[in-house]
Amino acid sequence: MAATPRYAEIRTSTARYWGLLILLALIAVIGFAAAHHMDVEGHHITGMNNQVVWGLPHVFAIFLIVAASGALNLASLASVFQRAEYKPLARFSAVLSIALLVGGLAILLLDLGRPDRLIVAMTHYNFKSIFAWNIILYSGFVVIVVAYLWLMMERRMHRWSRPAGMFALAWRLTLTTGTGSIFGFLVAREAYDSALLAPMFIVMSFAFGLAVFILLLLLSFRLDRRELDGAHLLRLRKLLGLFCTGVLYFVVVFHLTKLYGSQNHDFERFILVEGGVYTVLFWFFQIGLGSLLPLWLVYAPRLQNSVASLVLASLLVILGAFAQLYVIIIGGQAFPLNIFPGYIVDSSFSDGAVNTYSPSLWEFLLGCGGFTCALLIALLVIRILPIMPEKLPREID
Template identity: 30%
Template sequence: MSSSEKRAEAGVVVPEFGTRGKAWLGVLVLAIVVGFGAWGYQLSQGLAVTGMNNVFSWGLYIMLFVLFIGLSAGGLIISSAPKFFHSDRYATLAPLGILLSLACIVVAGLLILPDLGRPSRVIGFLTSPDFRSPMVWDFGIVLVYGLFSAGYLWLLTRRDLAKMGSRLAFGTEDTEEGRKKDRKLAFWAAAVAIPLAIALHSVTGWIFATQIGRGDWFNPLVAPMFIMKALVSGLALLVVTAILVDRFTRFRLPQKLVPELGKVLGVFVAIHVVYLVAAERLPHAWASEFEFWAITSAFLVGDSIHFWLWTVVGGAVPIVLLAVPSLRRKLWVVFVASVLAIVGILFEGVYLLFTGYQDLNIDAAPGVTSGTDYVGVGSDVWVTAGYYTPTLVELLVTIGIVALGALIVTLGLRFVPIQPGGGEAVRVSRTEQQTTDTDASVATDGGRDTPGGGPR
């Protein structure tokens, strides 16, 4: 019996995308097409069409690579920790967290390609890897991590896929014995996922931390800070996404979990922005200054707008919002705090790159060549400080790749039973489905037919 026949016999209905859902898909597909078109233009013209140069050899692609690696690693850790400790309290969010982790690692992996200039250079990682380079280890662990995330998501959802009669079950049968077996396998998968996610972002941090020639990066705390910001951004993204899909799809977010998740997020942000920043900056301030106010000023006062967007907008404000119990019980407060936390982590990445590249090791004239030319003159521009602004090409390529990640999440929410028991959630009678269809046709766009679950 085919999967479609099984679904028909069981009365299982996989809802289709509604009007707004199709519009959302159209926007994503358009962004992907434009993005890959911009990438094609970059391939034909070279990296000269980007804002990168001889001074800023890493730009928007690597900034967002670091962000999405953290989002992916944090999401997997947050989703796996309860399973490792045999807690079902957050079981509702685990598959969603792993779906987000999978989408983010795909985005992060693809962001490497346009940064390399020529995608064929990836072959070098496979044919002639230099294991002394952290980049080789990062490439390898990103590949392994992506495959593992896909398998982990399938493990958590395959019984519900079988209940739905989905081909994605790949022959798996939905039995009580099978579900007990999967619970044991989920524990071992979590035992692998947590150290794998830690290794993923630690290796990314070590790429920066091992750059001896750049004093702002050459720091043993870089990797621990990367792990902490992964926990902050991963949990924040999970909270934001869960609130949105609860609003627009069939997914249900238990409201009692929102204050708890907000409390955990507040603790993560405080450890990251207060303690680890102090651990990193205070020794430098103490070594260079010998007066109390001079030390305090060097420690507390940032030297760029990126620093303030990170520590105040993405740090102090979320901490204040989440520290007050009465505020933390409000859904919109946790949502706003989570968004600000992600914004803060984004600008921490901007701050990290600018501190490494903006101040050159050679600050005397004429400095170093930027690798760019004056228009109509043809002579190299020599600079004593680094400057970088992303170009339209970089922005379009990045938006296209991020849209691909959003498409993965959208299709996952539609066709994979992300919520435990999802196979049962779509088991309705034909009469009920006809009633739903009638209501939807009357309401037109009034129902919640956005991507990820269709009208409730």
């Protein structure tokens, strides 16, 4: 059984560490400046329009929110499923999930047409709206995970960390169900309208969150020259493989279900064959680079001990995640609504036509700003609080 781990703040003060922090802060500031510019000028400076109403900021935001839920995986495995080998990583798992969620929410908020009306969103609730539920689920998640983190860190409170972990697990599964259902409940659009999106988003969260977790774990251990044994990485590698397979399974079932009935053939032809950028993103980036290649990198026998292959696999999973969310969110809106079945339709409002969207620099900067804001929070917290284990040596069984 593993000994009780000892935790310590990251102590590095190299130019590399501070340089990284300053770079991240700079990108975050530029991102928020871009959001301010969008707010002043209006959304016409973005690529979004009256047909594609959600764009690149939403791809970034949903990635971060979904990954936030999944980043809590290792804490759940340690507290709820009593897997002692993951316990040393549980604190960082909680910190990262809060950081990612804050980054994602910042993007969503700053992309609103009226971000100054945050107080309205917090005081006026329409309880039939899945969006309103999510406002409660997201803010509740931060509170719950902060409490959970404290219970894990306070020795006298350890016995409460398991029930808190269970509650946090239930909450985050509900949260990701809510995020998937933002799209799943959209009955009017052929790209969505599926209960499958909720469980698919949950498995996506496992994979995306773990990929970000692995990269930041390796980065912080390297920055502080801490000892990390290969056995730990091997476990994370296997988990990543399992979650990637899960995502692939849901993607296949989702498209097979849509392909079966002829009513959705046009939509499937659009995404899988004729959709231009969406088809390339789907097959080349989501399936090829984002699913199959990471699976090979994770499972190839001669790469089992290669850290580089795990880093590459994690980066590719994140790349695939962005491609997948781009296809779901923007590809789903690009496909025209079928208001007049059986007719060839045209109008000044893009009826019957594929809707175009090309993201502007402002949106990209806002998205990057939220992402780096999340990384910045995580890297700062592990410097201020004893979150990271001092070392992860080979366990003695």
